[in-house]
Amino acid sequence: MNEILEYFQSIDLDFVKNTSLLLLQGAWVTLKITGVAVFCGVIIGLFVGIAELSSYKMLKIPAKIYVDVIRGTPLLVQIFLIYFALPALIGTRIEPYIAAVTACSINSGAYVAEIFRAGIQSIDKGQFEAGRSLGLTWTQTMAKIVIPQAFRCTIPQLGNEFIAMLKDSSLVSVIGFEELTRKGQLIIAATYRSFEIWTAVAIVYLVMTLTISRLVAYLEKRFNSKGH
Secondary structure (H helix, E strand, C coil): HHHHHHHHCCHHHHHHHHHHHHHHHHHHHHHHHHHHHHHHHHHHHHHHHHHCCCCCCHHHHHHHHHEEEHHCHHHHHHHHHHHHHHHHHCCCCHHHHHHHHHHHHHHHHHHHHHHHHHHHHCCHHHHHHHHHHCCHHHHHHHHHHHHHHHHHHHHHHHHHHHHHHHHHHHHHHCCCCCCHHHHHHHHHHCCCCCHHHHHHHHHHHHHHHHHHHHHHHHHHHHHHHHEE
């Protein structure tokens, strides 16, 4: 007990304050890159998911290849390809932020594409036929009838994708991008207090993921209630 009391008495409040501030800054950067990546991923995934269901091979085959390649390779390798390999090809250096957002967006797009594909397929074909019978075009039927229903069905999966990307975004720390994990590494390099810092980093991630999980559950409940 005395050792525990001595430990808490030895805590430097200024250190705690400064560390907390730096970690919160890193958490905000993590949320921003995750938000941008998933937003872009939703746009990419929507078009790719529809292309996967297309009867035109010129759309379907490239979409399938994209999804298989991205889902079949690690995000870390994709980050390295964009940050290290691509500049060697184009002859221009890519900023860490641009590389991080691009890699995460492309990665997220492949997973979201499968989410939307499954969501669209879950909608009864009668809904599509009803839209066409009302004189709507294929695009209008998808935009006004099918996709809104599919989106409501995919909210939990999209929420899980956001949480997964929130955690996977820690991989961008390997290219020097200062999100939450990288901030933790820099603080440890300066203070050598790895246990306290990594514990704090884990707690911040946990708070973010739990908060997002609750928000997704709320949105799902609200959309379902409107659907009925």
